[in-house]
Amino acid sequence: DQQVKQNSPSLSVQEGRISILNCDYTNSMFDYFLWYKKYPAEGPTFLISISSIKDKNEDGRFTVFLNKSAKHLSLHIVPSQPGDSAVYFCAASALGGTSYGKLTFGQGTILTVHP
Amino acid sequence: DVKVTQSSRYLVKRTGEKVFLECVQDMDHENMFWYRQDPGLGLRLIYFSYDVKMKEKGDIPEGYSVSREKKERFSLILESASTNQTSMYLCASSPAGLDEQYFGPGTRLTVT
Numbered sequence: 001d002q003q004v005k006q007n008s009p010s011l012s013v014q015e016g017r018i019s020i021l022n023c024d025y026t027n028s029m030f031d032y033f034l035w036y037k038k039y040p041a042e043g044p045t046f047l048i049s050i051s052s053i054k055d056k057n058e059d060g061r062f063t064v065f066l067n068k069s070a071k072h073l074s075l076h077i078v079p080s081q082p083g084d085s086a087v088y089f090c091a092a093s094a095l096g097g098t099s100y101g102k103l104t105f106g107q108g109t110i111l112t113v114h115p
Numbered sequence: 116d117v118k119v120t121q122s123s124r125y126l127v128k129r130t131g132e133k134v135f136l137e138c139v140q141d142m143d144h145e146n147m148f149w150y151r152q153d154p155g156l157g158l159r160l161i162y163f164s165y166d167v168k169m170k171e172k173g174d175i176p177e178g179y180s181v182s183r184e185k186k187e188r189f190s191l192i193l194e195s196a197s198t199n200q201t202s203m204y205l206c207a208s209s210p211a212g213l214d215e216q217y218f219g220p221g222t223r224l225t226v227t
Contacts, residue, residue: 094199
């Protein structure tokens with residue numbers, strides 16, 4: 001049972017354009033969501049997060065939107081750069097900081113940004 | 116700077132061997148995790164630990180065990196390696212009360 005789903009295995013975008021990566025979840029207990037970025041031969045690195053009490057969080061070129069009623073979140077990258085090419089993982093946790101920090105990850109989306 | 120290290124980047128083992136994967140963090144984090152990453156399946160949690168000598172099963176613990184004798188070190192053990200355990204193994208840690216995890220570089224394990 002995949003509780004966090006990223007239905008697009010890959011996404012190709014032109015440099016300078018917007019990249020939109022999507023993530024859906026099924027567990028209503030999830031209340032904190034994170035995006036990680038992973039380059040080949042490296043571990044994932046934290047990118048941005050959002051709490052369920054918010055519907056938007058912005059950090060530079062990266063914005064995460066949360067739609068709780070639809071159980072959907074998205075990551076927007078504007079403008080996209082070739083260095084953004086990586087695998088992006090969506091992750092979710094339940095009960096905030098009382099769950100020992102356990103995260104449930106999606107399958108990942110491979111983003112390719114063409115110069 | 117936050118640092119999670121894993122004992123090997125690449126490892127090749129034979130079927131039936133006992134395999135040890137070591138992970139060390141220098142951030143004094145309470146929580147530590149072992150994941151495996153497979154194409155199309157994302158990161159799947161094998162085991163985690165929230166304190167020394169404490170361990171909890173994740174989503175796919177079968178065929179694995181763990182050991183946490185010291186706060187900074189979390190070991191993953193494959194009791195009898197099988198070819199379906201060929202994968203990328205990632206270790207992570209996080210402080211108590213926070214969900215952001217810090218990952219090591221990963222160990223690419225091949226079982227032949």
